[in-house]
Amino acid sequence: MSLKLKSDFTIRTKLVLIFTFASVIVFGVNLYMYSNINSDLKVIENVYLSNRSLNELGGVLGEVQDSMYEYLNTKSSAALEEYYRSGQEFSSYLDDMNGAASEDYASLMEKNIRNMSLEYLEEAETAVTAKRGRNIEKYKESYENATDTYQYISTYIYSLNNEQFRDNSNNYEILLVSLKYLEIITTVILFVITALNIILIMFFTNSITTPLRRLAKAADEVAGGNLDVLLADTQYNDEVGVVSKAFNKMTVSIRDYIAKLKESMESESRAKEKELVMETHLKDAQLKYLQAQINPHFLFNTLNAGVQLAMMEEAENTGIFIEKMAEFFRYNIKKISEDASLREEIELVESYIYIMNVRFSGEIDFRKEIDESLLEARIPSMVLQPIVENAVSYGIRGIEWAGLITLSVSSTESGVLIRIQDNGRGMTEETIAKVMNGELKKEDSDKNSNGIGLGNVISRLKLYFGTEDVFEIRSGGTDHGTEVLISIPASGISGLSEADRRIEQVSK
Amino acid sequence: MIKEKMDRLKDMRGGNLILIAIFSSIIVAVMITGLGMAYYQTKIRDMGLVDEQTNKSYAQHYALIAGDDDDYFWDSVYKGALEKGKNQDVYVERFGENLPLDYSVRELLKMAIAARVDGIILKAGDDSETTALIDKATDAGIPVVTVLQDAPKSKRQSFIGVNHYSFGKKYGKQVLDAADQSFSKVLVLLDEDGAGKNQNIILSGIREVLDGAKIATETLAIDRQSAFSSEEAIREVIVDTENMPDAIICLNTVDTVCAYQALVDLNKVGEVEIIGYYDSDIVLEAVNKGIIHSTIAINTEQMGSYCVEALVQYKKTGNVNKNILVNSQLITREEGRR
Missing domain, CATH: 3.30.565.10 (Histidine kinase-like ATPase, C-terminal domain)
Known part of the structure; x- marks a missing residue:
């Protein structure tokens, strides 16, 4: 999973992921271990199964021998029937047995049992046929041969059974010990994995709580009056990430608003101050001016009359002088x-x-x-x-x-x-x-x-x-x-x- | 600003750390599980629970039937036969070994025939019953080779044995090698029950050599049928100080070991020389210590190997040499060290 992808997970998803991950690991380990135990048990079970089937084989062989003897002894058709039935059953057992020369002693014994059994069945058949044909010599001989072989087979079965039972007992002891080992190993593994999971969960929760703590700290600072706090952009787009971003926007806009407000207040008060000063000076000047003149219109008219009078008397310099005076005062009034x-x-x-x-x-x-x-x-x-x-x-x-x-x-x-x-x-x-x-x-x-x-x-x-x-x-x-x-x-x-x-x- | 950047960096590092933590914990989890299980498996294997059923199958199945006497010898023959057989896709079974009862060679032979093996390697007896059984086997299509002891009247395919006369001469030469002036009497331990012919040939080989050196050869027949008779008989010989021989010749391993042990127990080492048979570990050790002068061994592994070869060849060609001789080898103290 890429960093980008992970960052887009919400806290809920993250939590679910963590716990799923932890559970999957523990579950997987357990599964693996149980499969191990099972495979070991299967080994034992197989041998026990073969033990059981060997016993059954011995039982059927006994039936064949008994019924053959009974038939040879009494020539009863019931015994013959029993002989055929058990012979059939015995044959079917033999079909499942190993017939190859194998290194494994048990398999090799199986092969020997199988071959001897086939020999035995042939010999028994010969005996039964000879009995029917009243060939006394032949059936007696075949019976003796079959009985010999029967005994060999029984010995073999007994021996193989014994060997397998001994092995099984050994295996059982070993299995007990190995289960102890498995218990210890499993405990250690689970312990380590649990520790790993805890570390992992700590990492995850940290990734959730760190931005939260940072957010709380920033909020404290804002509450304390410091609006210059800007949260670091988290790369998580989870709930905390959203809140952090909103917080950032909020502080920025508060800051902007306060700045604007301050500026407009400042310029307003500056202007008012200036207006006041200007007014004061104007008032002052006007006051001075009013003190200094008495009815300027009357003065202009008078001065103008003076100019005309000077013209009439041809006193040019006087006329100009009075005119300049009039201009001077007019300007004063007007400007x-x-x-x-x-x-x-x-x-x-x-x-x-x-x-x-x-x-x-x-x-x-x-x-x-x-x-x-x-x-x-x-x-x-x-x-x-x-x-x-x-x-x-x-x-x-x-x-x-x-x-x-x-x-x-x-x-x-x-x-x-x-x-x-x-x-x-x-x-x-x-x-x-x-x-x-x-x-x-x-x-x-x-x-x-x-x-x-x-x-x-x-x-x-x-x-x-x-x-x-x-x-x-x-x-x-x-x-x-x-x-x-x-x-x-x-x-x-x-x-x-x-x-x-x-x-x-x-x-x- | 700097603090913010630091925070951001920390955040990013935090993200990467989580990834790293996830991956490394997966790896560690897999590793520890694998390691634990591997450890468990080796532990179990060490204990032998996981049955390593190689179950390698072979094309043919031969039976080696030797009775239960002189296990050292036949173990070695079997080893040679088994190894040779495996090269030829043949599995040789030490027939009757796992059975709870001690069956005679004849009974085992009957079983092998009933079990329809592909070939029989047999330490035969010279009796008619065994001969008849061998004939029955060959009639049933099972080739038989006799080994060490022959059944010459039977239809056996081949005999793998030793030249007993030269074998006996070797014994004689060893006696001469060990002898000093005072040597006057040598005792040869024989089997009471039979296999008489081979014994007699060996004995005549020994006599051939010793008669020339004017050393008398006596024999002691040991009854093998009663258990432990070998040990008792040898002890008696050694205890009887007056008639004690100068050297004892043992023709089998059991006698050799018994003689050696009796010498040690009765503190007669050096008074009686033993010319032993076969190179089992105990015997070799005794040779090294100088308690046994020397041993003469049949190359038993070669013998087993020849048996299998003869059967394989017969199966393949329908023909095989009727008599195959196996080398014998002398082991003196110097060679024993090696």
Whole structure:
């Protein structure tokens, strides 16, 4: 039987097989031994049978002799009849006897008995015939011859009987001893085979219980919380094999389900957190903005009236100034809650610088180095202007030398780099760290501010692009100017930002 | 993962182990049963229960009839005849051996005739009754060869014997060989009952030699009919110190053994030389020890073999040599050692 075949057996079949196998072996051994004993017994029985038939032969021979004598003595027809009958019977016995010259003394004696008997029958027949023919001389002689032969035959039969009986007695003794031997040998054989069977059964039951134990152990582990248990694939397709496979499937699916659940919970909480932060910042910015303005529509209308008035009085510079102011505030109102293109942001910075230059009579030298192709990149609104405002307020205001602010937009390997550089007072490392960590609170009462601090800007940039290193401040130290770098990742250049996408996903 | 793999390997090994266990236990079971039974069979065979009935059959069945005297001699003749016969698809039966009664040669001859054997080897007697029975057998188509003792008047097909005269001369020569100056008298042990003719020829052979050496030859006839007479007679001879012979010549094995035993028992070794007959183990041993001077043996196996050959030849051709002589051989101490 092949391994494959065996593996497909169920436990029931296996058990039946084991017990059948064990029984067959024991049965076979017993059968073999009984056949041995039987063959030995047959040897004895054969000899006893021959003994019996010899006795019968002797009996019939006696009948022939007696009836012949009786006939010769009395010439009675009854005796003659008896003579013929017994002679016939005697002949029939002789037919079964050995007639060949054999090495075996018993067979040889049988042959001699047979031949002498034939001789005897002939002689007896001669005697009987002579008696009928009244040949007195002849029948007397034949009778004497027959009687001699009769005696020889009787001696032979007696002798052969004796020999066989002696042999039988010997054989009987030997058989008794041999039966003792057989008993011992049989016991030993059965003992060994029983031991073998027990070992075999242990093997078999082990093959059944080992997977069961393994299954129980695995179940214990699962109960203890370890879902990473995977049962070894048993090669048995029996009941335990089926259960093992089902167990494996169960643990795998439980594990998958838990993993999925965990993932969806995590992403949900992440999104919620982000939304909350975003909202907080927006609220903060809006609050600041609302504090900073009073009825902007009224302000625009007023400013527009101012532009028209300046036109009528042909005061062109005043008109442009007021117009820029109006643009600046409009942008503020419109854009605070949305993102904007880089172009819009830069326009806002330009308006701001113009206003500032009018205010502070052209103190600020503002230069742009811009890659026009990058101007459509989207960034959160109200980012560049607060930075420039910072550069003006804390960088170049009040310095002895001519202030210079440079805005450059260039493409890098990883996206777009926006750089705002001033040649003002510069910042200490300590201050930079404080700003980056949002610890430096801007004074709300600053009258030159539109109300949005750097901390707010940094937070919004980080949220918008979903990365931490979007904003960087560098400074050569006190009086060596400051440089602010905004690195927009390539994925944030066009279309929706990553953060937007994530937020959208969550809200769906 | 590693543990799982190990488990899987273990499982597979477990499967193979079961297979191995099954096969090896079948093999062991068969082996131990076979071994046990083989052991049992040899045990039984050793004890002789399983009758090894070879039951080899032969084409012919000859009867060897010799009476019951001098078993050593006739055992050896029978052995020779049996071996020769087996080569010729003939089984020779030592007729009457298994019978509970001691039948005479004549009665055994009658039985053999009644048993319609294919041939008879007979130690004949010279009497008329035996002659008549031999004739009856040959008339019934059963060839008869006589051996050692002939029935010359019968219709027997052949006689296998020894040249008794030269046999006697050999005895005489051995006496001379053993003799010293003081040798004057030699006793020859004879049978009282008959077979007289052969005896007389042997005796004349002995006398022929000893007369020339001026040694007197006396004879003592032993009555074989009464049991144990041989031993008693020899003892008497040796006890009688005055008339003790210088040498005793024994013409058969029984006499030889009796003489030897008497010498040893009566402490007469060396005073009387024994010229013995036949080479049975006891006699050979005595020759080796120097108690018996020498023995003269008929090549008995050859004798038996010749008997069978004669019968086979007669059966085949209807003709066979009427007289066949068998060699005799001398065994002295030196030869006995060999």
